[in-house]
Amino acid sequence: MLVINLVGIALIVLIIWWFWLYSPKKKQKTSANKSNGGISVVVQDGVYQPSTIVLSTNTATTLKFTRKDPSPCAEMVIFPDLEISAELPLNKTLEIPLPKMKKGKYVFHCQMQMYKGYLVVE
Ligand SMILES: [Cu+2]
The missing domain is CATH 1.20.5 (Single alpha-helices involved in coiled-coils or other helix-helix interfaces)
Structure with missing residues (x-):
């Protein structure tokens, strides 16, 4: 015992x-979540940085994508669950507004799903 x-x-x-x-x-x-002006995501060397973004439920936010990767593979970013897709200009910052989301894990990726990141809403 x-x-x-x-x-x-x-x-x-x-x-x-x-x-x-x-x-x-x-x-x-x-x-990354704490700055009020949105969340910066850098696309570089085959990854999204940060690749996991933690968000609060029912809070709309803005992602600021800066693509430093010249690979055509990195050109698109797609949020399939949110029905958002955007073309990322090279060496420029594109703001992607996100709606309020329910708790869960939402994937985002490039066109061929080689670059992958997650939104974790909790
Ligand atoms: Cu790709």
């Missing part, structure tokens, strides 16, 4: 550790 209790305590400690370890990473992702 004592062994089982110890295992239980160890598990609880592990879970607490898990959350302590993971919260700083979550904050890093969220930090």
